Amino acid sequence: MWACPKCNRTFQKAHQMHSCKSYPIELHFKDRDNVKLIYDELLKAVNTKIGICQEISLPCCIHWYGTYEFIALLAKKDKLEIRFTLHREIKKPRIYTSVSVSSKSFKNCLHLNTVKDIDSELLGWIRESYFLKDWNYSTRWSINVKRFMDKISRREGMYIDIDFLSP
Numbered sequence: 001m002w003a004c005p006k007c008n009r010t011f012q013k014a015h016q017m018h019s020c021k022s023y024p025i026e027l028h029f030k031d032r033d034n035v036k037l038i039y040d041e042l043l044k045a046v047n048t049k050i051g052i053c054q055e056i057s058l059p060c061c062i063h064w065y066g067t068y069e070f071i072a073l074l075a076k077k078d079k080l081e082i083r084f085t086l087h088r089e090i091k092k093p094r095i096y097t098s099v100s101v102s103s104k105s106f107k108n109c110l111h112l113n114t115v116k117d118i119d120s121e122l123l124g125w126i127r128e129s130y131f132l133k134d135w136n137y138s139t140r141w142s143i144n145v146k147r148f149m150d151k152i153s154r155r156e157g158m159y160i161d162i163d164f165l166s167p
Contacts, residue, residue, distance in 0.1 A: 010065070025057040028075040034114075038080045039073065041115045050127045070129045080112040084129040092121075 003010045007020035029036035039062075046053055046064070053064040062073045074081040089098040089106045094117075097109045108125065112118065 019058055021059060023057045023059045025055060025062060028057065028062060032075055032077065034078065035075045035080050038112050038115055038118070039075065042073075042080070042082075042112065042118050045118055045123060046126060046130070049123055050130050053130075066130045068133045070132065071126060076111070078113070081109065082112065083107055083109045084126060086125065086128055086132065090125065 001010050002014040002016065004020060007022070029039065043053070043055070043064075051066050053066050053070070056063045056065060056069075060074075062075075063069050064071045064073070070084060072083045074083075085101065085105050085107050087104050087106070089100070090108045091098070094110050095108050096111065097107075099107045099109075101107045110122075112122075
């Protein structure tokens, strides 16, 4: 992890390109009271049901961070656009686009028109995005340890219980 010395934002890669320019969060919602209500309800749901997140307001949008950035939010005239990355494409009517951003990642985008759009399906996708990088790390670590222990147990002719390593 690398923290920018100017803006104090953290990134996975050292010296990652970014904007240090901050933007008052209130300006995203000027004359958009309904969109602000949707935003506040989503933030409350994520903080209570998934994990605490930090809000970073930039001129273009708002980013939420857990351990890593996991969602971008754009206040539109009458709706809240959200964008999040998963290791799969979501093919649901409410997802208006799902774009491949790497060999294993998809940026999924949807609009929230009302507070009622914040449901268990949406929170499940956000939870998956929130823990995506943490899960990848712990899963890779577990798989590598399991392979190593399995190799040793076969070579030594003994059984080692490695089920405790399951993510």
